[in-house]
Amino acid sequence: MAHPRSTDAGSTSVGDLAIGELSEATGVSVPTLRMWEQRHGFPIARRLPSGHRRYEAADIELVRQVLAHRRAGLRLDQSISRVQLAASPPTASVFAELRGVNVGLPVHRLSKGTLIAVSWAIEDEFMARAQRPHLYGAFQRAPFWERAEPRWTDLAQRAATTIVFADFAESDPPAQAGSVRRVGLPDDSPLRNEWAVVCDSDDLCIALSAWEIPGQAGVPDDRREFEAVWSLRPADVATAALVCATAAGESATVASEGALLRAVRPGPRVDAEWAAAEALFARMVAYVDRRQR
Template sequence: MPELAIKDVAERTGIAAGTIRMWEQRYGFPVPGRTAAGYRRYTESDVELLRKVLALRHRGLSVPAAIERAHDAGGGASDHPSIYAAVASADRGIRPQVLKKSTLVALSRAIEHETLAHAAAPIVFGAFQRERFYRQVEPRYRRMAMHADASAVFADFPAVGRPDGGPVELPIDPQDALGNEWAVVVDAPGYAACLLAWEQPGVTEPGAEGDGERHFEAIWTIDAAATRRATEVSARLAARADPELGERLQELLADRPLALESPAPALTALTTRMVAYLERA
C-alpha cells in the first residue's frame, strides 16, 4: 500500500497539516508510520478515517467524539461504508484527480450511454447525494434498469422505493460516507466501468449557487477487478437498506464472471490524462 506524506493527506482530506499534527499530539490520532529519517507516513486507511472524522465534525460532534465514532464505524476492508475509499485503497494504479461537478456529469453521461449501447445484463449502481439530482436523470436509469440483472440508486430518499421498471431507491443514512459521494458503477459480463468521487463535506451545499463548480476528488476505471470491488461494496451497502435486494445481489455475484476484456493500464492512464487536460482547458 502506498505511503503518503502529511501534505498529501492534507490535500486529500481538506484538513490542514497543522491540524493533523495537533490531533496526533492531543488525541493520539492519527497514528502515522515513520521513515528512517523520522518523517510521518500515512496510508489510505488513515485518509479514510480522517474523512469520516471531518464529516462527523460537520454534523456537530466534538473532535474526540468524532474520532471515536469513526473508529467504531471503521469495519474491515471488506466492509467499507465508502465505495470510493474501497476502490481507491485497492492499489491498482488508479490516480485520483480533483474535478468540477460539470466534468463529472459529462463522464457519468458517457458511462451511462455506453451502458445503454453495449452492456448486456449489467448490475448498475448510482449514488447521487440528493434525490433531486437522481430525478433529473431518472429516465436514463430506468432504461438501464430494463436490461439490467439488478440496479439500485442511493440518495437521500425518505424510504426504500421499488418503482415499477426502475432501479431500487435506497435511502442514505445521515452517518454514511455516501452522503458525500458520487458513483456510477456498471458491471456486465462484457463491459465494466465505474466513476467514483468524494466531496469534502461542508464546503458547498449541493444544489446551492455555483453547484456546477463544486469540486470532487475523483477516480474512474474500466478495470474489471476494480469495478467488481465497487460492485461488491455497493451490494453490501444496498443490503443494509434492503436485505431482500442484498440477498439477490449476493446470489448474482457469487458466480458472476468478470468482464471478458480487461483493458491495458495504459488506456486508463491515457484517458485520465485526457480528462485532466480538458479540466484545465
C-alpha cells in the same frame, strides 16, 4: 488423560482448533494447510500466550468452501480470494474501497460539471455494449437524482439490476428487472458524500466514484469540486458493485455472486493493459475539465 475435542463446526470452541483438528474436519492435510497459509494467508491462525497456534471453528466451513470452488474448476488463489471476499464485507464507501483494493489508482480533482459528463459517457457506453449489467448510482441528494431520473429509467430497461442511492426519506422494496430501486442512505453513510456510477457485467466493467471536497458552501452546483477515481479492471469494479449491493441489503443477490467471481485480480500483464486504457481516459477527461472551467 486429555479428552479429544469435537471437530464439528457447530460444537467446537471459538479459536480452539489445532491444525491437526482442522485437517481432520476438512480432509485437507496439515502440510497443505500450512502451504495455503504461507502462500495465500489463509487460513489465519491465532497464536496463544503459550505459543500454540489455534484456528476458529468458522475456518472449517471456509476451508470447505475453498474445496467446493476448486471442484467447480477455480484455481486455488481464485478460490481463496472468493471465500475471503465473501467473509469480509466491504466498507460503506465506494471511493474508499476502490482505493483500498487498488492503492495505485490515480485520484483526479474534477468539477461536478465534468463529473456528470464522464457519468453520461459511461452510461451511454453501457447502453451501447453491456448485456444485462448490474447498475448502481450514488447521487448524494434526492434533487440531484430527480434530474437524472428520466435517463436512469431508460437505462434500467437494459439492466438486470438498477439501484440508486441518495438521502431519500424511504427505500423502495426490491425491484424487478427493468425498473429502478431507490435506497435511502442513513445520515452517517459515507455514500451521502459520494457520486458514483458502477456498471458490472461480463462484457463491460467500469466504476466511477468521487467524494465531494468539504468547504464549498455557496459554490454553484456545477462548479463544486470532487476527488474522483475510476477503473476498468474487473476486480476493482466487482469490489465497487459489492459495496453497493451490501449498502442496498442485497449482498446475497446474483449481482454479488457474479461480482465475487470477478473480484480476483489478474496477472500484471493484464493489469498493465487496463492501466494504459485508464491513463488515456484520464488525459481526455483532464482536457474536458480544463475547458469547463
